[in-house]
Amino acid sequence: MLKKGHVVKSVLEGSIAEQLEIEPGDTLLRINGNEIKDVFDYHYYVNDEFLTLLILKSNGEEWELEIEKEYEEDLGIEFDQGLMDQYRSCRNKCIFCFIDQMPKGMRDTLYFKDDDSRLSFLQGNYITLTNMSEEDIDRIILYKLAPINISVHTTNKALRCKMLNNRFAGEALDKIKKLYENGIEMNSQIVLCKGYNDGEELDRSIRDLSGYLPYMRSLSVVPIGLTKYRDDLTQVEKFTKEDAIQVLEQIHGWQDKLKEAYGTRFVFASDEWYITAGLPIPSEEYYEGYGQIENGVGMVRSLLDEVHEYLGELEGNTLTRKLSMATGKLAAPFISELANEVMKKYPNVQAKVYTIENEYFGKDITVAGLLTGQDIIKQLKGKDLGEFLVLPSVLLKNDEDILLDDLTISDLERELEINIRINKEDGRSFVNTIID
């Protein structure tokens, strides 16, 4: 009979696994007699100080290895499948889904709709809870896995079913209550869609989710991203400047109340709201440790402050250099402001910032992370780019050399006949890519 298990992909140098002569191609069958269903089980069982591993060697031998180690010390094994199981795809068809708004012909992996609780725990992905069984929830509780990041969108059950196009999406909200009752920490997110979950519905969601404080640690509100490929999809209007001002007033009202009652603002608007509203980006203190920065909450403030702080440490000099920087429409004013600060300190540096319009997805998509190589080439070709061009790392997937439309940084360098430097989105990197 075929023995189930998890095939070892690699073994870290100097690790316990290496000392025990576990090798790539071996199969982990059991830990302390337990079958390992997935990465949740593995993390849980591997923490123990005393372990017995059952390993199937590639030559067919079975080895029983006894290990004494520190509690939570890792074995140094990487498996063929990161989750030690199939990735779970989502069961929804959300009216705001970005993947449904992408043109055809992009690489296959970009169309994969993951909604896997294991990725929430491992990588911070936001999940809808719609494809989780009670057993999954029980394991999270038993293993004390936290935080779990949840895409709530609305706490109105009927509206959630409608927005996620899933008749089970409403009842999935009950799992939040169960996690709360068992002390599991969570973060939540709302993608706001005009005429759907805004206004009074947003009030209801903030009220309900703040009721789960302190285990529900925070809530971010981000506007729907609308590409030009929505013809066959539910029509949703774009938020105007006036709308953004109103959303911010509403969120600020809640923040004042919650801060007074619980000592935290709890709900945060993403940077895009402030920029659309034309209102100043709040201070660092306001963001309470930047817990939702991955959702674009406080990214601009963090970058502004880091650059100012780092420039404060530098003497400045007479470095002479001409370069260019390119970014999306949303960040361009801030990037220009920061480039000017660098030029004040280094008066012989000339950094010109180019704003790239997103023609690929449509002009309403303004974030740098969704720019494509072809738009960058088209809009910068023939321009005086100086000695090199700086691009933000958010353009690249997992720090690889490839952009959303499969063009590589080398393709851009060749087409634009320029060297490209990648700025890693922190203040130090921002300054150093210009002056190093």
Ligand code: SF4
């Ligand atoms: S959960 Fe909704 S937004 Fe996320 S991938 Fe699925 S359909 Fe798209």
